[in-house]
Amino acid sequence: MSRLPAVRFSHFLPSLLLLLAGLAAAYVKDLSVFFTSLFNVLPTLVLLLGGAYCAVYRRQRELFLMVTVYIAYFLLDTQTDYYRDHGKVRDDAAVVFHLCCLLLPLMFCLFAVWQERTHLFQDMVARFAVLLAVGSVALGLEQSFPEPLLGWLAAIRWPALHGQWMSLIQLAYPVFLASFVLLVVQYLRNPRPLHAAQVVGLLGIFWMLPKTFILPFTLNIMCSQVMLMIAAAVSHEAYQMAFRDELTGLPGRRALNERMQRLGRNYVLAMTDVDHFKKFNDTHGHDVGDQVLRLVASKLSKVTGGGRAYRYGGEEFALVFAAKTLEECLPHLEEVREAIATYNIQLRNKESRPQDDQSGRQRRGAAASSSVSVTISIGAAERLAEHRSPEEVLKSADQALYNAKGAGRNCVVPFGQNRRGAVRMTANN
Missing domain, CATH: 1.20.1070 (Rhopdopsin 7-helix transmembrane proteins)
Structure with a gap:
């Protein structure tokens, strides 16, 4: 490659x-x-x-x-x-x-x-x-x-x-x-x-x-x-x-902590987690697990709306939207979630890896029984009067992520929205 x-x-x-x-x-x-x-x-x-x-x-x-x-x-x-x-x-x-x-x-x-x-x-x-x-x-x-x-x-x-x-x-x-x-x-x-x-x-x-x-x-x-x-x-x-995280190339948690200290009065933080990653890792091996993390990181790094992706740790990632409201960021979060969910990963041996990008695209375009898909869950929160510090906003985003997993995963849940509302939002999309 x-x-x-x-x-x-x-x-x-x-x-x-x-x-x-x-x-x-x-x-x-x-x-x-x-x-x-x-x-x-x-x-x-x-x-x-x-x-x-x-x-x-x-x-x-x-x-x-x-x-x-x-x-x-x-x-x-x-x-x-x-x-x-x-x-x-x-x-x-x-x-x-x-x-x-x-x-x-x-x-x-x-x-x-x-x-x-x-x-x-x-x-x-x-x-x-x-x-x-x-x-x-x-x-x-x-x-x-x-x-x-x-x-x-x-x-x-x-x-x-x-x-x-x-x-x-x-x-x-x-x-x-x-x-x-x-x-x-x-x-x-x-x-x-x-x-x-x-x-x-x-x-x-x-x-x-x-x-x-x-x-x-x-x-x-x-x-x-x-x-x-x-x-x-x-x-x-x-x-x-x-x-910077060596595996994914994204800025790491230390960079995220520094960025959070320089945020203004209005911002949105989102926490992202790869669904069933441990089970996926145990089934297909750590090499494929690393491939999944690199894929998710690549997609998250291209998030629109002025967002910036960070590797938070393990299979968790964070997204930072400066000078944005939650309503403005939700379409961009939904877009990147869908981009990951619709991307098929071809499982192959190291010996059969494509030599270049063109052959890789041809293999991804062909139907194969060894392809798998990955989904992510996203929880988002914006700075409010009761959330004055970035750490508190991040905790709220993490709580929203927990709600997203409870709502069936592969969805975007804003902080304060119940699980049933998250399911309806995913179904409407």
Whole structure:
């Protein structure tokens, strides 16, 4: 099944904002003494703060991404400082710069796709060993064979593909392209804020390198921004883990509690429960039960009328309608209830799952004895004079949900309506 619907612009937004801020700062010509002093220490501060943050949360991959960027910054900053002080480059500037242009995207991509699957200490040792081995070999070649190495790096191997616009060694471009494609594929296969930050960070590095000796403080600013992208992605994912339900993708109960504290004077809360879920789960298995919860969550997330769905816990969901009355919300609740009740779920083995959405729709359209339907019960309540706090309104919605189950399930019951009235409402619909 395609994962492209999980791609979100919000994954890229923090990194893109940092990238744009870095580009804007790099092109500022006249900087005050404060900013020039800040840019000199900014990469080190970002590494210390972001690295400590990653170490506390045991994010080895992100830590080594920052370390890789900082090592390249340190090597190139030494060259740019000499260039600013003496008006000329050092004798080893060319080979050091070309090595960084080749190894930085390579190591950045390597650590970006290196998943943390082993023991944390063993993983850290393995990453450090790779970094040390690559760095030692590069340093040894640069110290022992600088001229042959420079000639090998700067050689134009594909004259037909070389253009006037190329300001990096020719080998760097296929490395950047392969790294970019690999990181994009990684994001599409597993859309995460971190994977989005890696893609944008690589673009920032690609823009930065040709400007290293041209625009002052470009190196300091962009390396800091790339490391900030990684740290921001870690924070973004930590927020998602705390406030978003992993199974359904909906905001979780903690997010609901925060949202309830920001509601105005008029609002409606609805509690939703999957009918006979325990029996269904015991009959068909937990995998199918998870599929049912994802289906219900998907339908509830599309509720109209300005409603917002939350995973409350277990098979229960909550819907929040801000600045609405109960009368305005009931048609939308009835619509989403009916959408779930009329949707047939095809029960199949994992081996026979459809390869894409089209084949899945064809299977759902065909009659099959292995299809089941799911229903939900909904209880709704609005803020009244006797229900001043959101917690009290939520309790009233939960009581209405209890009445909906007592009325035969698969219905919408407003708070204060008796069970017989709920049955008539369902029958009329």
